Amino acid sequence: MVYTTTLRRSAFMQKVWNQKFLIVMSVPFIIHIIIFRYLPIFGWIMAFQNYKPHKAIFDQEWVGFEQFKLLFQDSYFFQTLRNTLAMAVIKLVMGTVFALFIAILINETKKGLFKRTVQTVSYLPNFISWVVAANLVLEFLSPSGIFNQFLVTIGVIKSPVLWMGKPELFWWIIGWSHVWKTAGFGAIIYLAAMTGIDPQLYEAADMDGAGRLRRIWHITLPGIKPTVIVLLIMNIGHLLEAGFEQQYLLNNGLVQDYAEVFTIYILRYGIQMMRFSYAAAAGIFRSVVSVTLIFIANRISNKLGEESLM
Amino acid sequence: MRGNINDHIFDTIKISLLVFLVFITLLPFVNVLAVSLNEPLDTIKGGIGLWPRRFSTINYMDIFRNPHIWRAFLNSVLRTLIAGLLHTFCTAMVAYTLSRREFFLRIPFAVIYILTMYIDGGLIPTYFLFRGLGLVNTFHVYWVPGITSAWNLLVIRTYIKGLPESLIESAKMEGANEFYIFLKIIVPLCVPVLATIILFTAVWHWNYWWDTFLYCSSNVELSTLQYELMKKIQSANAAMSGTSMTDAFGMAAVDKSGSTVTPKSLRAAMTMIVSAPIVLVYPFLQRYFITGLTIGGVKE
Numbered sequence: 326m327v328y329t330t331t332l333r334r335s336a337f338m339q340k341v342w343n344q345k346f347l348i349v350m351s352v353p354f355i356i357h358i359i360i361f362r363y364l365p366i367f368g369w370i371m372a373f374q375n376y377k378p379h380k381a382i383f384d385q386e387w388v389g390f391e392q393f394k395l396l397f398q399d400s401y402f403f404q405t406l407r408n409t410l411a412m413a414v415i416k417l418v419m420g421t422v423f424a425l426f427i428a429i430l431i432n433e434t435k436k437g438l439f440k441r442t443v444q445t446v447s448y449l450p451n452f453i454s455w456v457v458a459a460n461l462v463l464e465f466l467s468p469s470g471i472f473n474q475f476l477v478t479i480g481v482i483k484s485p486v487l488w489m490g491k492p493e494l495f496w497w498i499i500g501w502s503h504v505w506k507t508a509g510f511g512a513i514i515y516l517a518a519m520t521g522i523d524p525q526l527y528e529a530a531d532m533d534g535a536g537r538l539r540r541i542w543h544i545t546l547p548g549i550k551p552t553v554i555v556l557l558i559m560n561i562g563h564l565l566e567a568g569f570e571q572q573y574l575l576n577n578g579l580v581q582d583y584a585e586v587f588t589i590y591i592l593r594y595g596i597q598m599m600r601f602s603y604a605a606a607a608g609i610f611r612s613v614v615s616v617t618l619i620f621i622a623n624r625i626s627n628k629l630g631e632e633s634l635m
Numbered sequence: 636m637r638g639n640i641n642d643h644i645f646d647t648i649k650i651s652l653l654v655f656l657v658f659i660t661l662l663p664f665v666n667v668l669a670v671s672l673n674e675p676l677d678t679i680k681g682g683i684g685l686w687p688r689r690f691s692t693i694n695y696m697d698i699f700r701n702p703h704i705w706r707a708f709l710n711s712v713l714r715t716l717i718a719g720l721l722h723t724f725c726t727a728m729v730a731y732t733l734s735r736r737e738f739f740l741r742i743p744f745a746v747i748y749i750l751t752m753y754i755d756g757g758l759i760p761t762y763f764l765f766r767g768l769g770l771v772n773t774f775h776v777y778w779v780p781g782i783t784s785a786w787n788l789l790v791i792r793t794y795i796k797g798l799p800e801s802l803i804e805s806a807k808m809e810g811a812n813e814f815y816i817f818l819k820i821i822v823p824l825c826v827p828v829l830a831t832i833i834l835f836t837a838v839w840h841w842n843y844w845w846d847t848f849l850y851c852s853s854n855v856e857l858s859t860l861q862y863e864l865m866k867k868i869q870s871a872n873a874a875m876s877g878t879s880m881t882d883a884f885g886m887a888a889v890d891k892s893g894s895t896v897t898p899k900s901l902r903a904a905m906t907m908i909v910s911a912p913i914v915l916v917y918p919f920l921q922r923y924f925i926t927g928l929t930i931g932g933v934k935e
Contacts, residue, residue: 344738346813351732354725354783355744358751361780365756365764378763430653433645439653445921446657452917452924453910454842456865460906461663463871464670467899469681471666485681489875509660513925537645570845574868578876588758595759596849608757616753 372606378599392606402607405590408496408583412572413564415500421557423504424511425549429541431512432519447509455506459574462502463489490579499571514556515549522548555626562622565615587611664914671695671903675896694904697896707858711841714777714859719837723829726783730791731817748785758849765850772854776846787832794828795821831923838913860909867902874898 341348372392374385396402427447434440450458465472466488473485488494526544535543569588576584585593587607595604665685670678671694673687682688698704732738733745756764770776798821806816822829844861851857917924 340739344813347732347735347738348740350814350817351729351738351740351744354729355747357782358747360768361764362751362754362756363747365760366754368756368760368763371760371763427656430649430656433649434653439650443653443657445918446660448921448924449914449917450660452838452842452913454844454861456842456844456861456868457906457910459868460864460902461667463868464667464903464906465663469679469683471662471684474682474684487875489872505660505663509656536641574865575872577872591758596762601759601763605757605759608759612755612757615755619753 369605369609371602372609374602376602376605378601388602392603393610395603396606396610401585402590404582405585405587408572409565409586412496412499412586413568415496416503416568417557417560417564419500419504420507420511421553421560423508425515425553427508428512428515428519428549429545432516432545433537433541444509447512449509450506451510453506455570455574458502458506459571462498462575466498489575489577492580492583495575495580495583498575502571502575503568515552518549518552519545554629558622558626562619563615564618565611664910667903667906670900671907673900675900678900679897693896694900695908697901698904698908703855703858704860704863706856707860707863710774710777710857711860713774715837715840718778718781718840719833721778722782722784722787722836723833726787726832727791727822727825727829728817729783730788731795731821732813733788734792734795735813748783748788752785762849771850772857773851774857776850777840780846787836791825791828791832794825798824834920834923841912860905864902864905864909867898867905871898871902 368382370382371385373387373389374382375388375391376382376385431440431443434443464470467473468485468487472488473482476482477485488498522544526548527540530540530544565587569586572584572586573589576589591604591607591611594600594607662685666683669685669687670683672690672692673683674689674691675693677689729744729748733741733748735741765771765776765780770779802820802824803816806820811819842861844859844865847857847859847862848865852862
């Protein structure tokens with residue numbers, strides 16, 4: 326008995342020794358991941374305390390679900406929730422529709438310089454930062470900017486409008502700037518799916534005298550439907566995480582009530598107002614909703630028989 | 636015959652739409668470029684379209700004279716290079732160990748990585764962790780936290796699994812150790828995937844400003860170009876809503892050299908400087924930018 330245990334242990338030690346290089350090459354990074362990605366999760370207990378930075382985490386005053394109660398009583402919190410969801414849905418829908426549209430247009434174009442130029446140009450904005458993009462948007466929409474100039478010239482408006490100061494337009498500015506920056510690159514994935522469609526289907530359609538539009542409607546779109554569905558579901562899972570940079574950079578005092586999203590809310594309450602526990606509670610709410618959404622999305626896609634997303 | 640006419644109409648509409656797409660994508664860039672190359676006081680009058688009205692390099696000169704900007708430029712370059720290369724090398728190394736079927740810690744380690752794609756400690760706990768580790772207000776905050784990532788690890792591991800096993804076996808027979816095999820056999824064979832990941836990581840780091848804003852905003856020496864531009868946007872937004880008087884619309888100021896500059900024109904020049912490396916490099920490396928999506932959708 327004792328003998329076999331020792332033997333087993335020594336066999337195990339032998340394995341460890343044999344794989345010492347693999348261990349040295351991976352263990353430091355696993356420790357790093359545990360510190361940087363798992364340790365903060367223990368910080369969640371802050372949300373059940375009244376955290377004061379000068380005290381150690383276990384010496385804090387425990388308050389139970391008090392922070393969550395405060396959170397659900399805050400009308401700003403619900404406003405933030407509304408803004409986050411509204412902008413996420415607008416971006417998701419507009420982004421998908423325009424990416425599909427661009428993909429179809431490019432797919433219908435023959436290979437050549439024109440096609441390559443269109444592709445190169447339309448992918449470009451995806452790689453510049455939101456800081457740069459936000460600046461382009463601000464300049465484009467500024468009272469002396471090119472958009473106002475254009476509208477005044479064609480007579481739609483009499484004098485320049487401060488578009489960035491209109492709360493009712495903010496969500497749509499976010500939506501359109503999202504389309505400008507990402508739809509071109511987003512088209513790549515649909516283009517890839519379109520190349521997978523059997524060319525014989527198109528030939529058969531030609532024989533039957535189907536026009537270009539009918540071919541798109543009856544062959545191209547059904548052909549990429551699975552890809553569209555998988556991507557939509559996957560993005561629904563990440564709805565609450567969807568972007569804050571854009572909102573943070575384009576936000577100003579005039580549109581604040583429509584611009585504030587979760588991350589900005591947490592930043593404002595947590596780091597700027599030093600209500601750490603409260604902000605941590607808001608963070609937990611967001612994470613729990615996010616993970617739930619991801620699991621629901623995954624279940625739906627399994628039900629539909631698509632490849633599991635996890 | 637009817638079909639041909641329809642096709643012709645279709646093609647005309649399609650090409651007009653694509654031309655419009657190219658136009659609307661480039662328009663904001665060209666417009667801001669024109670503003671950045673226009674005389675600042677003239678810009679205030681408005682009406683700058685695609686071409687500067689009164690050509691001037693004052694805006695660029697003013698920015699290049701600012702030592703803070705050079706410092707920020709250096710930091711941006713350093714973080715992009717260090718983080719891009721180190722992240723790719725380390726992630727590839729771990730990916731290699733997790734691709735070895737005989738490695739007894741392979742499964743638990745892979746699970747540890749994969750779970751990080753779904754869980755997140757959140758802003759506040761992470762902030763306290765960084766503070767506790769002494770990363771706040773140091774350059775290390777730019778490369779230490781993201782030294783490896785689950786997504787890129789999975790992409791590289793998939794690639795390594797597609798390589799012939801016999802190469803590794805024969806190297807082992809000759810007594811090569813795992814690190815040597817990784818460095819001399821795996822890395823050279825993985826050049827396509829590693830190049831793409833270096834590129835995506837580098838672009839991500841060049842573009843990122845949130846960590847500077849959260850952790851290094853009180854130390855000017857650690858600023859980056861994106862963060863400098865972001866500060867200019869913030870003061871413009873504050874001026875728009877009237878919450879700040881420091882930087883009102885187009886309010887002119889005389890700089891050290893005696894030329895008149897405005898925040899609006901400086902912001903335009905800064906936007907061009909910050910996006911220049913990406914816009915200039917992109918057409919040449921486009922192939923890698925796009926394979927990035929097809930080899931597993933390298934995100935961020």
